[in-house]
Amino acid sequence: MxxxxxxxxxxxxxxxxxxxxxxxxxxxxxxxxxxxxxxxFERGHAVAVLPYDPKRDRVVLLEQFRPGALEATGGPWMTEIVAGMIEIDESVEGVAHREMQEEAGLTTDRLFPITRYWVSPGGTTESIYLFLGLVDSEEASGFHGLPHENEDIRVLTMSLDEALNRVDQGTICSAAPIIALQWLSRHRARFVD
Structure with missing residues (x-):
């Protein structure tokens, strides 16, 4: 066609x-x-990573203010995963590593592709490359983000089951974490020690 x-x-x-x-x-x-x-809407393309600790079966999530979600039931502080825009001459994996450090203070040497999806193809060109990144969740804590971008990011860790319950309850209501968490629930056995 x-x-x-x-x-x-x-x-x-x-x-x-x-x-x-x-x-x-x-x-x-x-x-x-x-x-x-x-x-x-020309947004560009992004990378998102769900940090996962298979030894403890825990995920690392982020909470931050999102002005597009002012009308969300729980307010505009959304529970999300690590994410960032792809800059010119930057690799998808490079963005994943950069954003893991900037937003969660974490590093990973093992990224697993989940999917690439189009956010809302009827109105925007944006797509997201989605990954799982293996981490040590005990290294995740505190507040992160770039001050010059006015980021104020709180790091949360929880069991995968608790995160999935939050999806079911509607308190995790952003597309990238929902897709990544549901994917991990189907593929958990591949990663758990």
């Missing part, structure tokens, strides 16, 4: 960008759609 892109018009440039895409696409019956205009 095919599509035709007629043009991309910039609408806004700031910390993020917003563009209007003009296109048409081939339909399943072989005909073509009419012209479609869509505003697309």
């Amino acid at each position: 095919q599509y035709e892109l007629f043009g991309i018009d910039p609408l806004y440039r700031g910390f993020f960008a917003l563009n209007r895409y003009r296109l048409r696409f081939e339909r399943y019956d072989g005909t073509w759609s009419g012209a479609v205009d869509r505003e697309i």
Whole structure:
């Protein structure tokens, strides 16, 4: 199947960008759609890592303020996993290691790819490369983040079962940790000593 892109018009440039895409696409019956205009949020691509300690069967999670979640039931302090944007000329694995140190004060020498997923492909170009990183959870504590980015990140450790219960209760309600925790629940036996 095919599509035709007629043009991309910039609408806004700031910390993020917003563009209007003009296109048409081939339909399943072989005909073509009419012209479609869509505003697309240009966020870039990111890497997220679930730090996991297989010896203790514990995960390391982060809590931080998220302005996009002001209307969340529990408020805008979200329980998440390590994550960061991919900068120019930076490898996916390099971002994983950098963000583990910046956001959780952790290092890992073993990253396992989980998946790459598109965050909301109807409205943004962003995708996330998702990993599991093996760590020693006893090294995880305190507060982290980059002051010049106004990050204020609290590190939490808990059993995998407790984290999965929080997913079920809706207190972990961000996509990356939900996907990573559910993946780990299915593949836990591969990692537990």
